[in-house]
Each structure stands twice: as C-alpha cells, then as structure tokens.
Amino acid sequence: MKSLLGVTEAERRIHAHMPSFGTERVALDAAAGRVLRQTVQAERDQPPFDRVMMDGIAIASTFSSPCFAGGGWEGVKLLPFRSKATPPQPSPALQGRAGEGLRRFRPAGLALAGMPEQVLDDPAACIEVTTGAMLPRGCDSVIPIEQTRRDGESYVLIDGCEPAPGQFIHPRGADCREGEILMRSGMRLRAPEVAVLAAHGVAQVEVAKRPSVTIVATGDELREVDQALAPGQIRRSNDRALAAALAARGFDDVERTWIPDDLDLATHTLAGLLATRQVLVLSGGVSMGQRDFVPAALHALGVHEVLHGIAQRPGKPMWFGVGPQGQAVFALPGNPVSALVCAVRYLLPALERAIGLTATAPVKVVLTDAVATHPALTCFVPVAVQHDGHGRAMAQPQPSPTSGDFSSLPQTDGVVELAPAAGAAPGGTVAVLHRW
C-alpha cells in the first residue's frame, strides 16, 4: 500500500482493467434477469392488425352514423379498412334510414381472436367480435357488448350509445412498426423486456455471459458455519455474504473456498483458481502486516497489481489486480463491513459494467442526521432509507463503531458515500447510495 488512491480514480482503474466475458445465446425461458447483448427489432407491426379491444359487435359506422359523409377518421390508422376494404354501400332496403344512423344490427358473422380476417358484406349488419380479434373488413367501429341489448336475432344499441369511427379498435402498428428498434444492448431483462422479446418472436436471446467467480476466504482463524469453534476461531461469513451479494445481481456461477495464512498453500490454491476461473474475490490478508501474504502470493503468480489502498473508510487496504490471462482479482479487506462496502462500491459495479449492463444514474438520498466525515478519506456509512411525503429518499445514518461491527447491518439498505471533508456532513446533505 504505497499511496492511497481516491475512490473515483480507484473505480476508473478497475473499470479500465476489467476483461470482457463475451455473450451467449439462451432460450427466452432462461433469459429473465440476464443482460441483453443484442438489438431487438419489431418482428412486425404491433398490433399486427387492427385489433378489436372489447367483446361486442363490429359495425360500419361510416355508413350507419352521421359521420358517414363527414370523414371523422383523422388520426386513426385502420390499414386493412383503408387499404383493402371496399367502401361499404348501403343495402337498398336501408338506404332511406342512413341519415338517422342505424340502431339495430343483424349478426352476419363471428370474428374470434385468432381467426383470420372476416368480412362484413352487408354494412347494415354486424359481426360479433371478441377482444383480440382482427377487425372484420368493412367495419370501422366496435360496440362493447354492454352497450347493446338483444332483440330476437339482432343487437340493438342502448340509449346513449353513439358509435364513433375507430372506437375500441387498436390500430395496426400503433404500438410499433415492423423493423423498429425496440431494445438495445445493455438492458437488464425484467418483465417488460421479456414481454417484448416474446411478442416479437425472439425465442433465443443473445445475453451477457456471466463470469466464473471464486470467492476466497483467507485466515487461519476461520471455520465453516457448521464446524466446532476452538478459542480464537470465528466463522467464515464474508465469503457467503459476498456470494449473496453477487447472486442478488444475477452472478450465479460463484464458488467459495478458503486458504490458510500460509504463503505456499495460498499460492498453490490461487494458481489453480487462476487457471480455471475468470474472477477471484479474496477477503482478508491485504493489509501490510507480516501475515498479509495475499499481495505476495498474487505477485508470485503474475497477477499485476493495479491498485493497493484506497483513501476510504472502511476498506482502505483494498487491492485489485489483473492475472496473466486477464483474470480480474479483487482482494477485499477481511473486516465484514469493509468487505461488503468494497463489494457494492467496486466489485459489483465493475462486473456489471464488464458484462455490458448500461449504467444507471446514481441513487441520491438525503441524510436525516449529521455524520462525521474525514479530512482525507471518503467515508461509507450504513443508512436506512425511507421515502418521505415529498418524494425524497431520507437516509438515516447507522454508523458501525468499527468495520468489524456488522450485527446491525440487516437494519440498513446500503451505505452512503461521503467525500473527504473536515468535520461532518450535516443533516440534509445529499449523498449517493450504494445498496447492499
């Protein structure tokens, strides 16, 4: 740890040295939560046809309504009707009533969702339609079933029902046009994105490969969660916490292992991991004490040190380097709070960026109370966030007395980042939040 880097410079150096992990094609069923790495274009117009929006009847309102002569169609694009349909001609028997508007319609056909296009030949009749059906050719208006009553065979419009052209029709192409770009590389695939992929026939999706990650706990004092403890021993917890943090961001090719405080054994184990894994995340052994053998072991294995030591609290001893084949090696401090802070501030953002996730704007919160700052170190302080009645995210500081005090972290949402400053950040300070 020669000289301490600022957090922004540390972040910049890490990002600049991250490898790429490539892409892969997965079935749409396996794509939720992944990061899209292709452009998605509309397979066809959406809706692909003038789509009926209500169960009811479809009619030729331009014949039956007073709008017939006036052309009340501005702004409504009903392609099949306009481009393909023969304009409806009044049947001889009804011609005299056209000006009054028809109120009674004899069903002349049925258009169900999924059926090919039906045709209304007699503009004084109607076609029974269901939601999702193609608008029958010759029709320009849908009357919801609730606005009709049956009289014998016929439908009669109830009082107050004044059919307008285009009503309850979702025009072809209103949502998007064939070939239009709907999504670009870098989006996380949530429910809306999956809906768009499915609707546009993307059965196989190009997504970011997730790197293989091994988390390496270091320290003679560590025992597994189900092992008996001798005096002086504690349980491994950082490796599991880091695995949980990675899993929450979708990184699930994650293994955990452990190395003792022994340079030779550590070097041997790390050599094996460097040969098979793309990202190593160590915790512990990176300070400058005689037992902090991690940098030495990594150096011996040809891992190039990119940084060692960041001007921050907690997490000052953090180390990052790049292996001979471009492997990313994050060596985090061993204290639980330090390890988690370094994970949410450096590890997770670097991995997300490396797999191509488009960066989102930072989440900014308002401190409810003053927090001590440090003149030379960026401070990360745990906070619990609540939204107030003004739409502000209010962050209540819950500082840990030391970076070994993590029992109260479950009450918090993450840490705020406070730049170096003498004194304190007063209540009301706006700060960036890094969520657990």
Next chain:
Amino acid sequence: MKSLLGVTEAERRIHAHMPSFGTERVALDAAAGRVLRQTVQAERDQPPFDRVMMDGIAIASTFSSPCFAGGGWEGVKLLPFRSKATPPQPSPALQGRAGEGLRRFRPAGLALAGMPEQVLDDPAACIEVTTGAMLPRGCDSVIPIEQTRRDGESYVLIDGCEPAPGQFIHPRGADCREGEILMRSGMRLRAPEVAVLAAHGVAQVEVAKRPSVTIVATGDELREVDQALAPGQIRRSNDRALAAALAARGFDDVERTWIPDDLDLATHTLAGLLATRQVLVLSGGVSMGQRDFVPAALHALGVHEVLHGIAQRPGKPMWFGVGPQGQAVFALPGNPVSALVCAVRYLLPALERAIGLTATAPVKVVLTDAVATHPALTCFVPVAVQHDGHGRAMAQPQPSPTSGDFSSLPQTDGVVELAPAAGAAPGGTVAVLHRW
C-alpha cells in the same frame, strides 16, 4: 363484474384470502434471497474475544505508558484482560523506567489469528499479533506495525506513537452479546443477513416456502414464441412476462401453460392445475364478453369469487378467487400493460405478504409532468425515475396510449398510482411507485 371495488379494498380482500404456504429449513448456501421465518439470536458474543484489529505488537500499555496509574479505560470493555488477567507487574530490571513509558519491546511470543489465547508474562516485552488474533492476556494495547521499527530483535515505537489503552482492539461483545436477538422473521436474506447467519452458526435456516405457481395464458389467438403465425394470431407474451416478474421477487417454482377459448377444455385443464398447484395466475378471458369464460370455468370448479372488477385503469376486469383447498386464483386481464400492472399492484405484494415478508414503506416519487387522471378510476401510469440533486425521485410519465401498447415499457421503471380525481395530477404530485 358487478360493481367496481376501489384498489385499497381490492388489495385488502386479496390479502385477507391468501393462504399460508408454510416454512422449510434450507442450507445456508441456498438461503440467499429467501425470506427468513425464524428469530436469529447471537450464538456468542461478537467479537467472541478481545480481537486485535491491526497487524503489529500487543503490549501492556498500562504498565509502559503514563496511563498506568490513571486508568484511561473508560468505556472500553476488555473482558479477558479485566476479568481474567493478572495485572501486569513490572519486571525488576525495568521498574525504574516505568514512569517514562517504554519505547522498546522485545518480542516474547506470537499471537496469530485462529490461535488460542497467548499470555504476555513480561509486561516490558510484547507479543507479535495479527489482525483477528485474540488479544494476549496481559496486553491492553495494539501498536500497528507501521508505527514501529525493528532494532535487532526488538520493536521500537516510532516518534509520535503514543500507545493508548484499548487502541486497535475490538472488545469482546462490542457488536452483540450472546443470546441477543439479531434478526426476526420476515426479513429478505441479502448479503448482510447472510453474513450474520454465517457468523452465528446458522447452518440450516428456516425460510418461507415458495408457493407453486402456474401461469395460464388464455386465448385462441396465442402462439408460442417460436411458432409460425397465421393471420389474426399473436404470440404469447404475458405468461413469460409474469414469470419474469415472479422470478425477480424470488418465486421460482413457476410453470406456464395455455388454454384455448373453450369452456370445457379450460375447465378440464384448470381442474388439473387446482389439484396440483397452490397459485394460479391466468391472463385474459375475464371481461364480460361471451368468450370470457374464465370466471364461469372457475366457478364450475368451486373457486369462490372474491372480487371481479376494480375501479382502475388499466386492469379493470381483474378477478380474484379462492379454490376449494385455499388455492389463490388471480385472473388478470389479457392486455399486456393491464396484466403487468395487476401483477405489481396485487399479485406480487399478496404473494410476498403471504410468505411472511415484512412490508416495507412505499416508495414515493415526484411527477415531473402532469398526468391525466380519471374521476372514478385509479390510474396507473408508467414512469421513468431519476434521482435529482435534492435526493428526490423524479418520475417522468410515459403513458401508454392503450393497455395494449407495451413496446415502450422497457424505458420505464414501473407505474405510479394516481387516485381518482377530476382533471389531472399536476407536475410535482407525489405518488406511490410500483416497480416492475
């Protein structure tokens, strides 16, 4: 759909009728993301011993420093030292120098992390220590290695190093006490919670069982993502989107299926699902048209209707009922935006509550622009959220022209909920956000 319920009453009725899904014990490795359903108590004091916080040397500062007589220990609980250690006695050769404070220490032992407690017999000597080691008995202060230099065999404190009692020692029990309640039922297990579980020996965790869910797309017009489309057909997308929404909240026992617009076939399929699955989520077929057979099919199968129709836009036709064995049946509208809105407003919160997740306060955002409201219906409007320089979450409305327009939803973070009102909600309105 007799009369429309308000959204709050609809939510209340759904929550009141949700079944319980029980709990199960899983290995800690499989617990990340699950909902805790037990109380977690501290296995022992944390730290479990007075813990060395830096690599360096441990000394008896109360002998060697001017604090020896003064008792500068207020507020620091060093149990082993106080309760078990014999107060250090100056060795004869050094007695005359005690008042000046010692600056040179001969190493008399080594305390590594993981070793049982060591003892400093000669208070003028020191024990070499590493981070995480038990503080040796007889010591009360740790000098970081950086504040020493070697002179032959001995360590010499550098100028300016004035050891204080208790420094760089994390006292036993400072973080928590054995038996203390650390976490209660209802927490989502993120990284900090997993760290606490691991540190306290919880190898098997009692978590909420996740219900078995089947999503049922309805409609003759629907084809799978990789099938050829005839005129009038569209692709199934709601079922996949709903599965993605469920997966994002940790519900992963989710299957998808499809039923045609046929009462008998639908009833047969739904009967089989009710016999084997705990939650059914249908989309489509719940309006009041002749082809909206879903309520009838469910009624025939003994599914008790709890609600049908909510005073909201979109999503008005939503139906919810309870099966003979308490199965929860959500029948969502078929329009993509409606289905997603009903999922984030009713389905996901109801499932999360049913598995025991503690409710969190709603996220409130500020509208950047006016949005039209409805005098009688609660409106849900898609928004894109950015945090401004005042810590406010600013939500830019991106209304869909119709509930069938979902191509632009990938640009949004969720929907805001706007209560019935004449006119519009002006820019600056604070509204609750439901994230996708």
